[in-house]
Amino acid sequence: GAVVSQHPSRVICKSGTSVKIECRSLDFQATTMFWYRQFPKQSLMLMATSNEGSKATYEQGVEKDKFLINHASLTLSTLTVTSAHPEDSSFYICSAVLGRTQYFGPGTRLLVL
Amino acid sequence: ELKVEQNPLFLSMQEGKNYTIYCNYSTTSDRLYWYRQDPGKSLESLFVLLSNGAVKQEGRLMASLDTKARLSTLHITAAVHDLSATYFCAVDKVKSGGSNYKLTFGKGTLLTVNP
Numbered sequence: 692g693a694v695v696s697q698h699p700s701r702v703i704c705k706s707g708t709s710v711k712i713e714c715r716s717l718d719f720q721a722t723t724m725f726w727y728r729q730f731p732k733q734s735l736m737l738m739a740t741s742n743e744g745s746k747a748t749y750e751q752g753v754e755k756d757k758f759l760i761n762h763a764s765l766t767l768s769t770l771t772v773t774s775a776h777p778e779d780s781s782f783y784i785c786s787a788v789l790g791r792t793q794y795f796g797p798g799t800r801l802l803v804l
Numbered sequence: 805e806l807k808v809e810q811n812p813l814f815l816s817m818q819e820g821k822n823y824t825i826y827c828n829y830s831t832t833s834d835r836l837y838w839y840r841q842d843p844g845k846s847l848e849s850l851f852v853l854l855s856n857g858a859v860k861q862e863g864r865l866m867a868s869l870d871t872k873a874r875l876s877t878l879h880i881t882a883a884v885h886d887l888s889a890t891y892f893c894a895v896d897k898v899k900s901g902g903s904n905y906k907l908t909f910g911k912g913t914l915l916t917v918n919p
Binding site: 725732733734735737740784788791792793794795796797798800 | 835844845846847849852892896905906907908909910911912914
């Protein structure tokens with residue numbers, strides 16, 4: 692149980708385009724999901740907290756207009772990287788909360804050319 | 805601000821040897837996590853430590869928690885090559901003004917076990 696999926700697993704896009712990443716809790720409902728970003732050989736950095744039915748809460752230094760988060764249902768949160776640039780290339784990982792435990796998705800590798 | 809420090813950040817060891825990874829955190833927390841990450845993959849949960857003195861073991865890995873010292877250790881016994889990965893500890897804390905538990909991660913320890 693407590694499985695989280697992400698789609699796509701890998702995406703390559705051109706600079707200036709937007710990319711949407713989906714995070715789904717497959718066998719449980721999650722009021723709260725988190726989005727992390729991980730650069731090569733670095734730790735995970737929390738980008739934002741996604742709450743179903745309300746606005747996301749962004750960490751300091753994360754541009755909310757660039758990283759749009761929508762948590763439209765109890766099993767789905769989406770992260771849209773708008774007008775992506777090469778510096779946005781990274782590994783994006785989501786997690787969904789059940790109780791107090793975060794269950795992590797498999798990650799999405801974004802490469803912006 | 806909660807800070808989580810791991811050491812060492814890099815660990816190269818021979819198969820069959822023992823070693824310990826340390827995780828210090830700066831403020832009170834009652835829950836500490838250990839994760840494993842293989843290259844190109846997401847996090848795999850290893851242990852959740854919930855109370856002072858907690859000890860958990862799975863195979864060649866054993867984790868412990870000392871909340872008074874704000875220290876957790878991940879001990880590796882008789883390492884094998886398959887244990888090569890990056891290991892993260894993380895501490896959660898209630899976000900002020902809300903009910904969301906946010907994880908703060910250490911920088912990770914890259915473990916390489918050589919034959």
